[in-house]
Amino acid sequence: MPLKVLEYLNEQPIRAFALRKELSAMNMVDIGEIFDDLSKEQTIQLFRLLPKDIAANVFAYIETDKQQIIIEALTDNEVGNIIEGLFADDAADFIEEMPANVVNRVLKSINDEKRAIINQLLQYPEYSVGSIMTTEYMTLREDNNLIEAFEEIRTRRMKGLHTCYVLRRDKLLVGIVPLRRLLLAKEHERIGDIMSRTVISAQTHDDQEKAARLFRKYDLLSLPVVDKEGRMVGIITVDDAVEIVEEEATEDFEKMAAILPSEEPYLKTGVLKHAYRRVGWLLILMLTAILTEMIISDVQELLAVLPALLVFMPMLMDMGGNVGSQTSTLIIRSMALDEIGISDILTVWWREIRIALLCGIILSIINAARVFIFNSGNVWLTLTVTLTLLAVIAISKSLGCLLPMAAKRINLDPAILATPIIKTIADVMALLMYFAIASVLIPELR
């Protein structure tokens, strides 16, 4: 279908009627997507062709650069209509992305009420519940009867409505009524009789992650947001929750790979920004290599006596990194999903120690056989590599669970204490133990 729209747009003169007909059968998200591939002129043409009643809805699904093109082409009056037609959170998101001159023009074009709401939303801290909520929601009162409630719903014609919130006169949230419940009510019942009083809500300054957790735990479709005094100020809808869940996972992926997190999609991020996000940690990790370098400089004499020692260094260091990242990944993810908490630290550690023992025995038997054969029967070297391997596995597993949990304990994000840092520590430990064990065990080095 989008192909047909593109075809029509490329014809001169444009067949407005045929185009409108195509568009009317399309989902608004798909219409928004068409704009991705359009030139500046086509963008403006197509947007002007949209029926008035869906223009604002479609606008919310258009990419930022094309949104800007459209706003710059419209009259102040048209801009006002579009922005006032957006949900307040979408309007605030849009304004955050625009350059100052566009922001000024947009704020000038909209009515005072909407402007106040948007300004309020922009003031909530990033990643707070307030910053992602919208302020459009349906309210009822406990003493409303059904006729009043239906009347109110018909008058306000709220987009996407499925739940009504019951407020007292002081805006205190006292209950919720899903539309379904309204339809099933008996004629004489009042809202207070049919509302559910066990309301799950979040506060404006809660972290958005907390909101996502509530959605997950209680299978919600929307979550009311209250201020510190319990007065209702907005709602978060479940599509925001899905987005938060994905954003948080992406952030953890990036932190665990030693990248500064960013919300921009890969292809929308410039090369400079990409390099900036990556070079910092690489630099730190490169400089921490000085530790392993000092150790190696220190043991040059041992290596001169038994060069074969050298051969197994990479394997031992890699094993530390791989084992540590397995454990830290599982622990960090389980904490993110609330499957384990800090109080489980000893349980988790004890479990990891036993897992280390099992993995260690299997790996070191196989490895011992191979080292022994590869080194024409050097028993002491084989024993040294084997003992180091066991120790590396046990220590890396311990680090992999203890470090992220300790980080969480002191309110650091566990994800930044993940793979690369654990790998660096594991490297140092592996080398120290390897040469210590070697100098004790191997006759030539004693």
Place this chain on the structure above:
Amino acid sequence: MPLKVLEYLNEQPIRAFALRKELSAMNMVDIGEIFDDLSKEQTIQLFRLLPKDIAANVFAYIETDKQQIIIEALTDNEVGNIIEGLFADDAADFIEEMPANVVNRVLKSINDEKRAIINQLLQYPEYSVGSIMTTEYMTLREDNNLIEAFEEIRTRRMKGLHTCYVLRRDKLLVGIVPLRRLLLAKEHERIGDIMSRTVISAQTHDDQEKAARLFRKYDLLSLPVVDKEGRMVGIITVDDAVEIVEEEATEDFEKMAAILPSEEPYLKTGVLKHAYRRVGWLLILMLTAILTEMIISDVQELLAVLPALLVFMPMLMDMGGNVGSQTSTLIIRSMALDEIGISDILTVWWREIRIALLCGIILSIINAARVFIFNSGNVWLTLTVTLTLLAVIAISKSLGCLLPMAAKRINLDPAILATPIIKTIADVMALLMYFAIASVLIPELR
């Protein structure tokens, strides 16, 4: 509140009235959670105290082992009522977790219709849309008038209803009507007049990831599922979508850390299972270290001449791993979120090459200074380390983007071609280049 429930449960005789009063004010998810901490006897006691109309709802939120205890304590008749009260997808999930004798008893206790539905759901392949859908949904017909529609909704009293599906007599899905739309309709309108005809749907055999993508893209609350002929057979609700998004992220985290994925939470997984999930890849990675070992054995003579060469080996190998995992993580995540596709491969590569150049220049200047000072002015060694570092960064970035995208191209999961495998290849490349460059550049080694 849960504390009070526990307190009451610990008193003998149990104060059933006070307990019921506490429970009636609680959310069903929270009631379900109380069971986590109860003994076998208390589990059965508390469940029997639940009001009949919420028992099935609460049951869906109780952990598997406690569910089993409850089912074993109930009569066949009670079991039938509970399981028939569950959504079909929850019932199927429950049955999948139970041992054979419990399954037999459950299937015997429920009515034929429910049994047929559950058996059908159990037959869909794992991770398919069919396996997570539920079969309870509200249907209307195009020629229904409003009175008939409301009548139908009141009669069926469907839990969690917010959208009605409009089917033809042959069950072909032709439109959807949100409850909100029904409430706003005018008296004379029929369902066919007010329904939306642009319906987003999934097929039973689609991958669940595709369904999650549709939820995300179109901000859906529920997604109708049709069979190959377009006949409606079920719906997926948005809470399932949130769960899929999390499961898929967890799976990618695990694969990228060289762990066999599993859906069991950390603490519910036995030590043996944990070890099994990790040891396989560790073994493979350990054995691939044979490659680096062969290289090192091969260059023992070079190292004997210039032992200082050895010092920088770990740093160069680690850099390859870190750079590769940064890139592969970003690429794999961007592909998972549909931000980039296989057709972007050249764009992505060209971008990574420029990022490599930027990062490489910064890192190698700092590194060159430090190597030069640390090695009392060995120009050729410094140059060797610097050139290798640049090459390692460029190659690891290339591998980090090309390998996962190539994997996707041949329908492999990109996540398994991630960090550990790229690290192994980067290790080998780093060593090969290091010694090749050294033997060409460094006068003593020529």
